Amino acid sequence: MPEIQKRRYWQMKAAVFLDRDGVINKEVRFLRKPEQFELLPGFCEGIKLLNEHGWVTVIITNQPVIARGEATPHDIEVMHEKMKRELRKCGAHMDAIYYCPHHPEKGFPGERVKYKINCNCRKPKIGLLEKASRELDIDLKKSFFIGDTTVDVQTGRNAGCKTVLVKTGYGGLDKKFDVTPDFVCENLLEAAKLIVEMNRKC
Secondary structure (H helix, E strand, O other): OOHHHHHHHHHOEOEEEEOOEOOOEOOOOOOOOHHHOOEOOOHHHHHHHHHHOOOEEEEEEEOOOOOOOOOOHHHHHHHHHHHHHHHHHOOOOOOEEEEEOOOOOOOOOOOOHHHOOOOOOOOOOOHHHHHHHHHHOEOHHHOEEEEOOHHHHHHHHHHOOEEEEEOOOOOOOOOOOOOOOOEEEOOHHHHHHHHHHHHHHO
């Protein structure tokens, strides 16, 4: 392996990837309006803990409401700005947010045709994780994926991450995939504590 590639490989970082709805904010099926966006208790504390221990924190979320014509990219950004403001209040931050605006099924009133595609970024596909890996120098195999659905667990597994299912949101009851997470925690804060503790033991 060339020296420059070897050096970059050893510099690659571990990340905690997080689903959004049901993990960071209350689950609202097809959340459409910024006023519906309500952060879950312990979210800021969990992200701050991960920040303090050197984990890169990245949101990976499907937002099909854009393709369905039920929300705009601006609506999504307003929600994310609200989240960032709350994080700043407690001295925490999110390193990056990636979302998929696509939805392959057609026939919705007001749908946006350009987003009605079978993309490679809609979970459980791992296009967004691969993009994050390239842009942020993340080693997926050293990373974790926290989510509230079997779709999230399957996504993490597809990417080679360790997976944590939280009991908030759907709590794994979507049953879309027959998959078992590596760990189960009550919420994001407990998941963050688990990841930090596991890293201490390594």
